[in-house]
Amino acid sequence: MxxxxxxxxxxxxxxxxxxxxxxxxxxxxxxxxxxxxxxxxxxxxxxxxxxxxxxxxxxxxxxxxxxxxxxxxxxxxxxxxxxxxxxxxxxxxxxxxxxxxxxxxxxxxxxxxxxxxxxxxxxxxxxxxxxxWTLLRLDLGAPVPDPGVLVEEIGPERAHEWAAVVRASFDGSTFDGERWHAMAAGAPYADARCLLARDRQGRAAAAVAVWSAGPGRIGLIEPLGVHRDHRGHGHGRAITHAAARALRELGSSSVAVYTPSGNTGGVATYLSAGMERVSERxxxxxxxx
Incomplete structure (x- = not known):
């Protein structure tokens, strides 16, 4: 055949x-x-x-x-x-x-x-x-450190706020609340979470979406961004820890992320959160x- x-x-x-x-x-x-x-x-x-x-x-x-x-x-x-x-x-x-x-x-x-x-x-x-592209991965067999900041799981009523952080994290992004709702209506989102980290003043500082493939399988970070006005204060590391904790709760065996090797700041953030550089492709x- x-x-x-x-x-x-x-x-x-x-x-x-x-x-x-x-x-x-x-x-x-x-x-x-x-x-x-x-x-x-x-x-x-x-x-x-x-x-x-x-x-x-x-x-x-x-x-x-x-x-x-x-x-x-x-x-x-x-x-x-x-x-x-x-x-x-x-x-x-x-x-x-x-x-x-x-x-x-x-x-x-x-x-x-x-x-x-x-x-x-x-x-x-x-x-x-x-x-x-650099592959980074973290085994979720052991507990993940607490993010150390306030982290919220975002639902439909706060989609606009999560979307605003994503837009402010990536140059040229047009992501908005309407696209969040379209994403959340997709079949894969049943095993996903959107998280938002806040600074000490309560301002939205970083956002991440995590995607489980089911218990005992690799989970994915896509995307993860820190608002351009809140960089350099550890929010990237904090939201990475929050992402890993969420996937561990969903039963994922590990968390993986691919990022361009030229994104040295992003690679450094993931490494600082305990992820291991696995390979370059x-x-x-x-x-x-």
């Missing part, structure tokens, strides 16, 4: 993320997480479905891709399939062909797990190493007319 690529209907996207959650284990390379799709869901279910690609053999889901922007494909593979040749060749061919409905012509990027055969095949086809890119 041949491997087929598809785009799920919005109503079936929850089924895809539930299978994807089952792939998140500490003994496999960190890859696209249900939380990545959950964060993308801020743009609505229909747009999220259009940005999702699946590769299946019959009814068996083998790989999931998220078009995290029109020029970036992020990939995840079912356990045991990282080096499966037929699957890798099909994914590589679809990623490389501008007419396949995956990536357009021009400069495009693929992010694939460490050790995946698709990385080797793309490199053989002329794809080059691109931006470096390069994405791949090609540039065609």
């Amino acid at each position: 041949t491997i087929e690529m598809g785009t799920p209907e919005a109503g079936r996207l929850g089924d895809v993320t539930r299978v994807l959650a089952q792939w998140q284990h500490d003994d496999v390379p960190v890859q696209v997480h249900p939380g990545d799709i959950g964060w993308f869901w801020r743009f609505g279910a229909e747009r999220t479905a259009r940005a999702t690609r699946t590769w299946s053999r019959g009814a068996e889901l083998l790989a999931v891709g998220l078009l995290d922007g029109p020029d970036l494909l992020r990939l995840a593979f079912a356990p045991g399939t990282l080096r499966e040749e037929e699957l890798a060749r099909r994914v590589a061919a679809d990623a490389s062909a501008p007419g396949s409905g995956v990536l357009p012509a021009g400069k495009v990027y693929v992010e694939a797990p460490a050790g995946a055969l698709v990385r080797d095949l793309l490199a053989e086809d002329g794809w080059r190493s691109g931006e470096a 390069l994405d791949l890119y090609r540039d065609t007319p």
Whole structure:
């Protein structure tokens, strides 16, 4: 039976993320997480479905891709399939062909797990190493330090305040309360929490969303931001501790985050919170007319 690529209907996207959650284990390379799709869901279910690609053999889901922007494909593979040749060749061919409905012509990027055969095949086809990303992880088997600041779990009535901190944390962000509600309506948010840290004067200083993949599996931080007016006071470390504690309560085995290696401040914040630098991974890119 041949491997087929598809785009799920919005109503079936929850089924895809539930299978994807089952792939998140500490003994496999960190890859696209249900939380990545959950964060993308801020743009609505229909747009999220259009940005999702699946590769299946019959009814068996083998790989999931998220078009995290029109020029970036992020990939995840079912356990045991990282080096499966037929699957890798099909994914590589679809990623490389501008007419396949995956990536357009021009400069495009693929992010694939460490050790995946698709990385080797793309490199053989002329794809080059691109931006470096640092993976950090914290084992949640032991208790996590108290954040030391007031941390609140945010619900619909405070979505605007959480959104304002996110906007003030990332240059160019347009995140608002409406997008929070869209994100919270997505299937992955059933296993997610949004947290807000305040300074001693009660001002909102830092925000984070954490995504569980279920008990005994890797949890994800996406996003984490400190308001530009509150940096340099330990709020990043505090909200990281709060995120880890929340995922531990949800039963996650560990917490992971990927951040650009050039984001030295972000990397330093995660390290100061006790996370360990696990590895550095390069994405791949090609540039065609």
